[in-house]
Amino acid sequence: MDLGRFGVWNVGIRWGDAGRNREAAAELEELGYGTLWLGGSPSVPEAKPLLEATSRLVVATGILSIWDHExxxxxxxxxxxxxxxPGRFLLGLGASHAPLVGERYTRPYSxxxxxxxxxxxxxxxxxxxxxxxxxxxxLAASRDRAAGAHPYLITPEHTRLAREALGxxxxxxxxxxxxxxxxxxxxxxxxxxxLERYLELPNYTKNLLRLGFTEEDLAGGGSDRLIDSVFAWGDLEAIARRTAEHLDAGADHLALQAIVSGGEDVPLREWRELAQLVKTQG
Structure with a gap:
């Protein structure tokens, strides 16, 4: 399955006007992105209209919660x-988080x-x-029981460690x-x-602590050090430097999540600008 070098990770394209969402998916394909990751615990059927609106784009769940779908x-x-x-749907699975799942969340790895x-x-x-x-x-289960891994809220150092674990x-x-x-x-x-909501989820905070951040880094919405490590921010050249760090560390594909003020939506302006990376690094 060819995901391309760059894809888009987005929640908003699952919601709102269906026609707008189909048009957005078609534009992503035209812009050269290889994959559209449906964020926010989507179901498999939600991929169907976006696949129908495109001819080459891979649509992936990023991620489907194992607690909500048999x-x-x-x-x-x-x-x-x-x-x-054929070859255009990728099932992304995850164990989600105890605060989101509630009492059902027991022994997530098992x-x-x-x-x-x-x-x-x-x-x-x-x-x-x-x-x-x-x-x-x-990560070992991703290596042994799946095509690979789709880590979320990570740094280039995590990408390096994940590549070592996956082989x-x-x-x-x-x-x-x-x-x-x-x-x-x-x-x-x-x-x-x-980032504020994610710093309330232990799976993410434990991983950040494993990566060498401190409790002080996690406080107050995140230290500058944490923000600058997790986020690619700045102009397109600065973004390109950060994506290059992940690619050099062993990533095959990057799912870019454009963060815009005012909540989750379908940020076409940002996707159009970021599409320059597809041309220069794709």
Whole structure:
């Protein structure tokens, strides 16, 4: 499956006007992006209208929560999309987070392995899925039970460590947060507004602490050091330097999430500007 070098990660394209969303997906394909990642715990059927609106674009779930969708349902849904749009649907799976799942969230790694066993039994091919992996155990499962990994909220150093854990030949497709703003104060303010909710989720904070950040870095919406490590911000040249760091560290594909003020939407202006990276680094 060819994801291209760059894709877009977005929640807003799942919501709102369906016609607008189809047009946005078609424009992403025209701009040269290889993959559209549907953020925010999407279902498999949500990919269908966006696949129908395009001819080459891969559509991926980034990520489908294993607590909300039974594998015996997900497997045939995925097979139907692959039949109608061969090689263009990628199932991204994740164990989500305890504060979001509630009492159902128990032994997430074991739950993921059980889920993968049930997917296998239902005939879902491992090469058609990736796992939202941060720590060593889930990265190993991504290597052994999937096509690779789709880490979220990470740094270039995590990309390097993830490549070492996956080895060569496995897909590494991290999400990269982007703020197209040259002013440092404004860029960091936008980043903190986005990051605040994630710093309440232990899976992310534990991973950041593993990467060498401190509790002080995680306080107050994130230190400048944390913001500058997790986010690519600045003009297009600055963004290109950061994406190059991830690619040099071993990423095969980067899922760019454009952070815009005012919440999640379909940021076409930012996607059009970032498409220059497809031409220069793609």
């Amino acid at each position: 594998p015996e349902t997900v497997a045939p849904q995925s097979a139907e999309l692959d039949k109608d749009h 739950a993921m392995i059980d889920y993968l066993d049930r997917l296998d039994a239902a005939g879902h091919p491992a090469e058609r899925r990736v796992l939202a992996a941060l720590g060593p155990k889930m 060569e030949g496995k897909l590494l497709a991290p999400e990269v947060k982007v703020v197209l703003e040259r002013d440092a104060e404004q860029a960091r303010a936008a980043a903190r507004g986005h």
